[in-house]
Amino acid sequence: MQNKSEFGGDFAKFINGLAGTVAGMSREAGESARERTREWIAGLDFVSREEFDAVKEMASKAREESEALKARLDALEAAMANKGAGPAA
DSSP: OHHHHHHHHHHHHHHHHHHHHHHHHHHHHHHHHHHHHHHHHHHSOOOOHHHHHHHHHHHHHHHHHHHHHHHHHHHHHHHHHHHHHHHHO
16 A cells, blocks of 8 residues: 555656646747747847837928928029019010
C-alpha cells in the first residue's frame, strides 16, 4: 500500500512540475513573439503620430500660402490687363 501512495505523490509532483514547465515555455514563446513583432515593425518605415501631424500642419500652411499667392497673382494679372486695356481703348 505504501508504494502506491508514494507513486501517486511522485506522479502528482511530476505533473505539477510539467505544468509549470509548460506554462514557463508558453510565457517565453509569447514574449519572444512580441519581441520579434516589435523588431519587424521597427524595421518598417512607419512615422509617429507626432511626425504625421507636423507634416499635415506644414502641408496645410503651404496650401494656404499657395492660395494666397494665387489670389495675389490673379489680382496683379487683372490690374495689368485693365491697365493695358485702358490706354488702348
